[in-house]
Each structure stands twice: as C-alpha cells, then as structure tokens.
Amino acid sequence: MANKFSFTLNSGNVMPALGFGTYAPQHVEEDVLKAVRIAVKAGYRHLDCAAIYRNERAVGQALKQLIVESTITRKDIFVTSKLWNTCHRPDLVRSSLKKSLEDLGLSYLDLYLVHWPMGYQEGGEFIPRGKDGNVLYSDVDFVETWKALEDCVDEGLVKDIGLSNFNSKQIERLLEVARIKPSNNQVECHLHLAQNKLIEYCKSKNITVTAYSPLGSPGNKSAPHTPALEEPVVKQLASQKNKTPAQILLRFLLQRGLAVIPKSVTQVRITENFQVFDFELSDDEMTQLTNLNKDHRLSTEDIALKHKYYPFYDDDLELAIAIAWCLGLASAIAIAWCLGLASAIAITLCLGLASAIAITWCLGLASSIAIAWCPGSGISYCHRLVSRSGISKCHHLVSRIWQLLPSLGV
Numbered sequence: 001m002a003n004k005f006s007f008t009l010n011s012g013n014v015m016p017a018l019g020f021g022t023y024a025p026q027h028v029e030e031d032v033l034k035a036v037r038i039a040v041k042a043g044y045r046h047l048d049c050a051a052i053y054r055n056e057r058a059v060g061q062a063l064k065q066l067i068v069e070s071t072i073t074r075k076d077i078f079v080t081s082k083l084w085n086t087c088h089r090p091d092l093v094r095s096s097l098k099k100s101l102e103d104l105g106l107s108y109l110d111l112y113l114v115h116w117p118m119g120y121q122e123g124g125e126f127i128p129r130g131k132d133g134n135v136l137y138s139d140v141d142f143v144e145t146w147k148a149l150e151d152c153v154d155e156g157l158v159k160d161i162g163l164s165n166f167n168s169k170q171i172e173r174l175l176e177v178a179r180i181k182p183s184n185n186q187v188e189c190h191l192h193l194a195q196n197k198l199i200e201y202c203k204s205k206n207i208t209v210t211a212y213s214p215l216g217s218p219g220n221k222s223a224p225h226t227p228a229l230e231e232p233v234v235k236q237l238a239s240q241k242n243k244t245p246a247q248i249l250l251r252f253l254l255q256r257g258l259a260v261i262p263k264s265v266t267q268v269r270i271t272e273n274f275q276v277f278d279f280e281l282s283d284d285e286m287t288q289l290t291n292l293n294k295d296h297r298l299s300t301e302d303i304a305l306k307h308k309y310y311p312f313y314d315d316d317l318e319l320a321i322a323i324a325w326c327l328g329l330a331s332a333i334a335i336a337w338c339l340g341l342a343s344a345i346a347i348t349l350c351l352g353l354a355s356a357i358a359i360t361w362c363l364g365l366a367s368s369i370a371i372a373w374c375p376g377s378g379i380s381y382c383h384r385l386v387s388r389s390g391i392s393k394c395h396h397l398v399s400r401i402w403q404l405l406p407s408l409g410v
C-alpha cells in the first residue's frame with residue numbers, strides 16, 4: 001500500500017483507493033460522459049470501466065476532453081477495464097484489450113481484469129443464448145486466458161492484470177501457474193456483504209481488493225428490506241458526524257483497507273462521494289457497522305449457475321453442502337436401514353404367517369390324511385381281521401359247535 005488510501009500494485013503503479021464506477025444503463029451514455037467529467041474535476045483519479053458496460057467510447061470522449069483541456073494528463077489517471085466472458089479464448093484476449101483501448105482512446109490500461117471466471121460462447125452477442133433461452137457457455141479454462149493476459153503485459157498494453165468475481169480456490173489455482181501474479185480482485189462488497197474470508201485470503205497473497213457496489217447498489221431489486229443507505233446505524237453515524245449515509249458507507253470500506261468504486265450520474269452525489277477523507281470512524285463505530293453484515297449478495301450472475309467455473313460456491317457454502325450431503329447420506333442409510341429392518345420384520349412376519357398357514361395347512365392335511373388313513377387302515381385292519389381270521393375263526397367255532405351237537409344229544 002502506497003499510503004492509507006492508495007495501493008502500489010505488482011508493476012509499481014499506484015492505484016487510488018477511491019475510484020469512480022462507470023456502469024450505467026445504455027440509454028444514459030450521454031450522462032456517463034458528463035459524469036466522468038464531473039468525477040475527474042471533483043478529484044477522482046481512478047475510473048472503473050468494462051467492455052460489457054458498452055460505454056467505453058463515452059468514457060474515452062470524456063477523457064480526451066479532459067486531457068485536451070489540461071485538467072489531467074494520461075499519467076494522472078488510473079484506468080481499469082475488464083475482459084468480457086465471450087473473449088476468454090486466448091486468441092481473443094489481445095483483440096478485446098485493443099478494442100477497449102481504442103474505445104477509451106488510450107495506448108495502455110493501468111489494470112485489466114478478467115471480469116468473471118466463466119467464459120461464454122465466443123464470437124457473438126455479449127450474452128449468447130441458445131434456442132431454449134439459456135446462456136451458451138464456453139469451457140475455456142481461465143488459466144489459459146490468464147497466460148494471454150500476461151503476454152499483453154509483456155507487450156506494454158497494460159501495466160497490471162487482475163481478476164473480478166473470482167473465489168479463493170480459483171485464485172489459488174491461478175497462482176500455481178501464473179508468471180505474473182494478479183494485482184487485484186474486484187468483488188461485490190458493502191455493508192451487507194462483508195467478504196471477510198476472501199479479503200483475508202487476497203491480502204495474504206498480496207492481492208488488493210476493490211469493493212464494487214460499495215453503496216449496496218440502491219434500487220437493486222435483490223437488495224434486502226433495509227438498503228445499506230437506510231440502515232438506522234448508518235443514518236445515526238451520518239448525522240453525528242455531519243456526513244451523509246453514502247459517505248459513512250464508503251469510509252467504512254476504505255478503513256477496512258479496500259478500494260471502492262461508487263457510481264453516480266448525479267453531480268451532487270459524485271462530489272459528495274469523494275468527500276470521505278476529512279473524517280474517521282472509531283473502532284467502536286467500525287464494529288457497529290461490521291455487525292450489520294448479512295452476507296447478502298446482489299450480483300449473483302444466475303445465468304451462469306451451471307457453469308463449471310461459477311464462483312459463488314464459497315468455502316462456507318461448500319462446507320454446508322458437504323455437511324448436508326453427509327447428513328443426507330446418513331439419513332438415507334438410516335432410513336434404508338430402518339426400512340430394511342421393517343421390511344425384514346414384515347417379510348419375516350408375513351413369511352411366518354405364510355409358513356404358519358402353510359405349516360398348519362400341511363399339518364392339517366397331514367393329520368387329516370393321517371387321521372383319514374389311520375382309522376381307515378384301522379377299520380380295514382379290523383375288517384381284514386374280521387373278514388379273514390375273525391370270520392374264519394367264527395366259522396371254525398361254528399363248525400366245531402356243529403360237530404359237537406350230535407354228541408350233546410341235539
């Protein structure tokens with residue numbers, strides 16, 4: 001860090017901590033030209049641009065006017081631009097950078113960022129969509145994109161290169177192969193999205209962090225119920241210090257050691273947002289603001305949710321997914337086990353019943369057969385006894401009696 005509110009990047013170039021965001025709806029291109037002029041005259045010396053904002057020509061016109069009027073020289077101003085997702089293929093990187101330079105009317109950039117880790121299908125619209133309306137992805141590895149960016153540094157087209165919306169694992173992967181280390185990671189960060197872990201990680205790797213949407217992007221549809229600018233603590237601190245809520249929010253991030261790039265097309269706000277160097281927040285006030293973190297992300301780039309390089313599966317989320325997965329697996333096993341046991345019991349019981357029926361039936365049959373057979377055979381035995389020996393014995397007895405009758409005088 002060169003001083004409290006600027007950063008010395010890997011190239012030795014100095015980046016002012018307070019920059020001016022230039023993203024604005026397309027229909028206000030004229031406003032962007034005016035806004036950049038107002039910003040530079042108000043003291044901003046850092047402009048945040050990008051090809052996808054589709055207004056780099058307007059920014060370039062403003063810069064040209066300011067240089068011609070001698071308000072600034074090229075060296076006085078730090079200009080960032082970003083490589084869009086449809087240009088990740090290494091052979092497209094240089095031409096994309098050249099296009100931004102041409103639109104901005106510059107011969108070099110101070111910082112060029114890979115806007116997102118995920119690439120979209122090359123060669124067409126900024127947001128290429130298939131017939132089903134889904135965004136068409138490209139699977140170019142951002143590591144390959146990075147190598148092409150390094151070549152652009154070698155050629156003198158840009159002083160520093162960096163990242164935007166990258167998570168720590170993606171940065172780690174890049175650092176393993178990078179010949180030129182990233183100087184900066186630009187990520188969403190404001191009162192409601194602290195990004196503590198990512199910032200800590202970047203700092204440990206000597207990568208500066210720029211907070212985009214530093215005012216919480218008021219008006220953004222996915223903002224929480226109470227926008228950052230409306231938070232009672234912020235309003236109270238603002239009135240105590242005779243400052244505005246926007247100034248409190250910006251100062252809070254600057255004191256966290258971050259660069260900030262608020263955007264406005266309103267003259268009074270542009271000026272107001274630059275008046276943040278004449279007051280300080282105490283440790284206690286910083287803590288009060290820190291406690292308002294909600295980990296609420298506004299820019300989710302949902303259209304790329306299924307992309308293999310989608311960045312917002314952070315460590316906590318991955319841990320939560322892992323735990324949920326383990327719990328799911330454990331419950332699945334438990335349920336399966338219980339179901340298995342229950343079915344085993346049920347089957348045994350049913351089988352038992354079936355076997356009982358079968359056994360009873362068999363026994364019944366057997367006994368009925370036996371019963372039927374035994375008496376039958378008993379009867380037939382008796383019958384046989386009677387009819388064979390019995391009758392013959394009777395016959396013999398009768399014959400003997402018959403033979404004795406005359407001797408008896410009958």
Ligand SMILES: NC(=O)c1ccc[n+]([C@@H]2O[C@H](COP(=O)([O-])OP(=O)(O)OC[C@H]3O[C@@H](n4cnc5c(N)ncnc54)[C@H](OP(=O)(O)O)[C@@H]3O)[C@@H](O)[C@H]2O)c1
Nearest residue numbers: 021022023212213214215216217246262263264265266269
């Ligand atoms: N790398 C990325 O993926 C990425 C993503 C988003 C943004 N960015 C960069 O970050 C910049 C800022 O982000 P952002 O535009 O989303 O959010 P922001 O700067 O937090 O908020 C901009 C909004 O706040 C209003 N505003 C500005 N100053 C104000 C003040 N003093 N009081 C009340 N309202 C005020 C502006 O309205 P008016 O304009 O009407 O005054 C505008 O609607 C962008 O311009 C862009 O350069 C980068």
